[in-house]
Amino acid sequence: xxxxxxxxxxVSKYFGDFTALEDITIDIRPGEIFALLGPSGCGKSTxxxxxxxxxxxxxGDILIDGKDMTEVPPNKRPVNMVFQSYAVFPHxxxxxxxxxxxxxxxxxxxxxxxxxxxALEQVKLGQFAKRMPDQLSGGQRQRVALARALxxxxxxxxxxxxxxxxxxxxxxxxxxxxxxxxxxxxxSFVMVTHDQSEALAMADRIAVMKDGxxxxxxDPVTLYERPADAFVADFIxxxxxxxxxxxxxxxxxxxxxxxxxxxxEVPPVGDLVLAIRPEYIHLHPDTSGPIPAKLGDVGFQxxxxxxxxxxxxxxxxxxxxEHDETPALLALPLGAPVSISLDLTRASVLPVSDx
Amino acid sequence: xxxxxxxxxxxxxxxxxKRRTDRPGPFDYARKRWLQLVFLxxxxxxxxxxxxxxxxxxxxxxxxGNVIWRGxxxxxxVRAAQNSELLEAFGNSMTIxxxxxxxxxxLGALTAVVLWRFRFPLKPGFEGLVALPIVVPEIxxxxxxxxxxxxxxxxxxxxxxxxxxxTNIIIAHITFSFPFAAMVIRTRLQTxxxxxxxxxxxxxxxxxQVFRDILLPHMKPGLIAGALLAFTLSLDDFVITxxxxxxxxxxxxxxxxxxxxxxxxxxxxxxxxVLILITLILTAVAMRFQTFGDSR
Numbered sequence: 001x002x003x004x005x006x007x008x009x010x011v012s013k014y015f016g017d018f019t020a021l022e023d024i025t026i027d028i029r030p031g032e033i034f035a036l037l038g039p040s041g042c043g044k045s046t047x048x049x050x051x052x053x054x055x056x057x058x059x060g061d062i063l064i065d066g067k068d069m070t071e072v073p074p075n076k077r078p079v080n081m082v083f084q085s086y087a088v089f090p091h092x093x094x095x096x097x098x099x100x101x102x103x104x105x106x107x108x109x110x111x112x113x114x115x116x117x118x119a120l121e122q123v124k125l126g127q128f129a130k131r132m133p134d135q136l137s138g139g140q141r142q143r144v145a146l147a148r149a150l151x152x153x154x155x156x157x158x159x160x161x162x163x164x165x166x167x168x169x170x171x172x173x174x175x176x177x178x179x180x181x182x183x184x185x186x187x188s189f190v191m192v193t194h195d196q197s198e199a200l201a202m203a204d205r206i207a208v209m210k211d212g213x214x215x216x217x218x219d220p221v222t223l224y225e226r227p228a229d230a231f232v233a234d235f236i237x238x239x240x241x242x243x244x245x246x247x248x249x250x251x252x253x254x255x256x257x258x259x260x261x262x263x264x265e266v267p268p269v270g271d272l273v274l275a276i277r278p279e280y281i282h283l284h285p286d287t288s289g290p291i292p293a294k295l296g297d298v299g300f301q302x303x304x305x306x307x308x309x310x311x312x313x314x315x316x317x318x319x320x321x322e323h324d325e326t327p328a329l330l331a332l333p334l335g336a337p338v339s340i341s342l343d344l345t346r347a348s349v350l351p352v353s354d355x
Numbered sequence: 356x357x358x359x360x361x362x363x364x365x366x367x368x369x370x371x372x373k374r375r376t377d378r379p380g381p382f383d384y385a386r387k388r389w390l391q392l393v394f395l396x397x398x399x400x401x402x403x404x405x406x407x408x409x410x411x412x413x414x415x416x417x418x419x420g421n422v423i424w425r426g427x428x429x430x431x432x433v434r435a436a437q438n439s440e441l442l443e444a445f446g447n448s449m450t451i452x453x454x455x456x457x458x459x460x461x462l463g464a465l466t467a468v469v470l471w472r473f474r475f476p477l478k479p480g481f482e483g484l485v486a487l488p489i490v491v492p493e494i495x496x497x498x499x500x501x502x503x504x505x506x507x508x509x510x511x512x513x514x515x516x517x518x519x520x521x522t523n524i525i526i527a528h529i530t531f532s533f534p535f536a537a538m539v540i541r542t543r544l545q546t547x548x549x550x551x552x553x554x555x556x557x558x559x560x561x562x563x564q565v566f567r568d569i570l571l572p573h574m575k576p577g578l579i580a581g582a583l584l585a586f587t588l589s590l591d592d593f594v595i596t597x598x599x600x601x602x603x604x605x606x607x608x609x610x611x612x613x614x615x616x617x618x619x620x621x622x623x624x625x626x627x628x629v630l631i632l633i634t635l636i637l638t639a640v641a642m643r644f645q646t647f648g649d650s651r
Contacts, residue, residue, distance in 0.1 A: 054553055074556045087554035091572040100568070101558030145554075152558065 003066070005030045005155055005188055006051060006079075011060035013046055013212075020046045021057070022212045028156065033182055033189045035203035037196060039235070043212040044192045048158055051190065052081045065155060075104070080149035081158040084165065086141045088133045094120070094144050095129040101152045119151035122181070139170050150185055157182075159191040163198060175201055196236050200224070208232050230350050233275040238306070240281070240317040242274045244349065250274065254311040255291060261345050271352040278320035280346040283307060285328045289339030293317075298329050305329070309338060405631065412624030431621035432629075441626055444610035450518050451596075451606060452589040455528035459585040460578055462529065463536025467577075468570070470537070471544040488534045497598035500527045504599065511601050520604050527599040528589040535588060536581030543577025575644075583641045587634060 004027035013021040021043045028034050036044035049055040051062060053074030062069045064078055080101070089097050098119055102112045120126050123143040133141055142162070149157055162178065163171045179202055182189050193199050199206045200220040207217045208231075216228035227233035230241055242252040247266075249257045252274055266272070282289070296308035296316060305326045307319045319340060321329060332338070384390050415428040435441055466485055470478070488496060504510060504523055511520050547570065555565045593608040600609060607630065614623055 052553075052557060054556075074553070075559045075561060081554070081557045083550045083554055085548060085550050087548065087550040089551060089555070089569060100555070100560075104559035104564060148554075148558065 003030075004028055005065060006190070007061075007063040007066075008047070008051070009061045009063065011047070011050060011057040011062060013043070013050065013055060014058045019212045021050070024060070024209075024212075024214050026207055026214065026217060028188055028190055029205075030188055031186055032204040033179065033191065033202055035199035035206045036190065036192045036209060037199040037203075037206050037235075038194065038209035038215075040194055041211075042209040044194075044209050045160060047209075048081075048160055048190065048192045051156070052079060052158055053077050078155040079158055080152050080154040081160065082142070082145045082149050082162055084160045084162075086138075086145040086165070088136075088141050088144045088148075090133050092133075093129070094125060094131050094133070094136070097133070097144050098148045098151050101148060105152070115151055119147040122150065122184070123147045139166055139174065142166070142174070146181070150181075150187075154187060156188045156190055159189060161192055161194070163193070164195070171198075178202065200236070208235060210235075226348065227275065227350060230273045230275060230352050233348070233350060238278050238318055238320075239275050240278065242276075244272050244274050250349065254313050254315040254317075255342070258342075258344060258347075260347070260349065264349065266349045267351045272349050273352055274347055275350050276342055276344075276347040278306060278318040279304075280343040281317070281319045282341045282343070283309065283319045283321055283325075283329070284339045284341070285325075285332060287337050287339050289341045291340050291342070293338050293340050295329065295332055295334060295336045295338045297334075298326065300326060300330070309340060408624050409628050409631075412621050412628045414621050414624075416621060431625040435622045435625040435629070438622065440605070441607075441610055441614075441622070444605045444607045445626070445630075447518075447521060447604060448590055448607035451521055451524050451528055452586050454518075454521075455525050455532060455589045456582050456585040458525075458529045459533040459536045459589075460540075460582045462533040463538075463581050463585070464540050464574065464578060466533070466537040467540035467544055467574075468566075471541055471547075485534050485537055488531050489538070493531070493592075493594040496531055497527075497595040500530060500595060501598040511604070513601075513603065520601065523599045523601070524596055524604065524606065527595050528592060531592070531595060532585040532588045535584050539581040539584060540574060540577040543574055543580075547573050579641050579644050583638060586637065590630070590634070 006026075006028035008024055008026040008028075011021055011024045012019070024043075024047060036047055038044050046055055050057050051064075051069075053069065053072065056070070069077060089100065092100065095116055098116045099112050102115060107115075117126070117129075120129055123146050125140065125143050125147060128136065128140060133144065136144065142165070159178075163174055166174060175198065178189070191199075191202070200223075203220060205217065205219050206223055208215045208223065210231055216223060216232045218226075218228075223232065223236050227236060227239075233239045234241060242255060244250040244252045244258070249259050250272070251257050255274075258274065260266070291311070293309040293311050296310055298321075299306040299308070303323055305321045305323070307321050307329060308316050309319055310316050317340075329338075411422075411424075412431060413427050413429065414424055415426040415430070416423065470482055470485070475481075509523065511523055551569050551573070552565050555569045560568060591608055592606075593612060596606050596609055597612075600606065605613075607626075611623055611626065614620070
């Protein structure tokens with residue numbers, strides 16, 4: 001494994017009594033897209049601001065290229081940031097915005113011009129060079145912010161909620177474009193997001209945070225398939241969680257005794273939940289399955305449908321149904337008796353998150 | 356306020372009547388008689404004295420009074436332009452206004468930035484102190500400054516060359532006008548997006564470069580508005596100037612006052628009209644600048 005480009009070592013940050021970050025240790029690798037993911041207030045933005053230098057960790061170190069950054073102010077750090085509001089300077093043209101960072105480095109005009117032109121080409125803003133920011137759309141302003149940061153050839157590009165200010169359609173397009181851009185320029189991206197689908201779609205690795213703590217750091221597939229705890233399972237994608245009691249066999253109130261396949265990993269102590277994603281539950285349109293249920297809303301989504309069913313104790317769960325099976329369900333009245341079966345080989349038993 | 360209460364009435368009335376007699380739209384109010392009347396009265400109240408002043412600056416009255424129209428003439432503009440005392444007073448006023456505006460804006464901008472940017476002990480107290488000259492009666496401030504100058508022996512010796520003979524007046528004017536400039540500039544600063552500052556730093560700018568390249572351009576409309584305010588405050592100040600001017604330094608308002616005591620001639624009207632014109636032009640120019648600078 002290559003040397004990490006950023007090392008976050010045991011970083012904690014306190015604002016008075018409030019703990020924003022607690023003992024975070026993360027290595028960012030060269031050339032990857034790394035996502036800091038979590039609900040608002042989880043500390044992900046604070047961590048990003050610590051890397052950029054706008055916040056100083058209360059304890060712990062941040063190393064960039066092996067050099068301790070504690071004493072280095074933001075304007076001397078080899079990282080650049082794309083802000084949530086883009087923070088494009090309103091009184092400067094697109095060109096002047098992009099040139100600003102290079103000017104601050106003391107570069108001469110003749111050196112700056114070709115770099116600016118190249119950066120603007122890279123984000124497809126070549127013909128907008130002379131425009132003022134208020135003549136640009138939100139998406140174009142974001143590109144200015146991207147070009148302005150990338151033209152400095154940072155070791156790492158930091159992105160704070162890069163897509164949250166864009167409308168849904170543009171957001172999907174920009175996801176792909178950002179990934180392409182990253183591959184083109186080859187620098188590591190560290191992005192903050194609260195949108196799990198965004199993180200799953202874009203990132204090579206994701207750190208899931210909650211209440212200032214790192215809950216799990218893994219690649220998207222591992223996060224989805226093997227979440228570390230109930231919080232991560234719930235936050236990433238759709239999941240049904242059941243409180244379980246007893247051991248081998250487990251008992252869930254709504255489901256009865258559960259025989260897990262041999263070799264399943266089970267945490268040794270503490271309160272546990274069984275997590276199973278909607279696609280690993282099979283819905284029978286009749287009562288032939290082992291667990292009886294009542295049909296609820298059928299959420300048709302085209303390729304799949306997400307169906308709500310109510311178990312015997314009144315608990316509602318989500319089940320994913322393939323396109324072909326949907327018409328049969330839609331023909332049934334609301335509350336029709338159906339049944340489900342669980343694929344327990346794809347279920348996991350997890351610790352309750354609030355440890 | 357008047358509009359909201361009316362719309363509420365209209366809304367209350369509408370269900371009883373037919374659907375078509377809805378509330379009036381926002382522009383329909385312009386057709387209401389009472390609203391037109393209010394508009395007319397306000398305009399008369401504000402501008403009738405100025406219109407009278409301007410009209411009578413062209414009055415061909417011989418002497419004194421200047422209340423009966425005796426025919427059109429521009430003589431008094433010529434006479435005002437030849438009145439060397441009036442011209443000197445006018446020149447003094449302009450000089451004082453320009454210099455005190457310059458200092459007021461610089462001082463006001465610095466104060467505004469300090470109050471906006473930093474947290475320090477006793478800050479609310481400091482904020483109050485800065486705003487105090489705005490509410491202290493002018494007469495008190497005038498007396499206070501006069502007493503202060505004389506107590507510390509800061510008087511202007513006779514024969515001091517121009518414009519140094521205006522120093523005391525300029526200092527006094529800065530004292531009362533810079534808090535206004537500070538207020539206006541601070542209001543502008545409230546709309547500054549702090550991410551702009553961070554973005555500039557992130558791109559390698561030092562504190563000073565952030566100030567020069569990012570914050571100052573943002574402040575520009577506030578600086579212009581503050582300057583305009585300071586300039587007009589200085590130009591028409593009578594009370595404080597009266598207390599701080601020496602025997603041989605006369606400003607325009609003080610000169611006009613002494614001329615009025617003698618008799619109200621159209622000459623004063625003419626001079627005042629010119630002053631109004633100058634102020635209007637300056638305001639127009641400043642507003643022009645402001646819309647240019649405030650692209651977002």
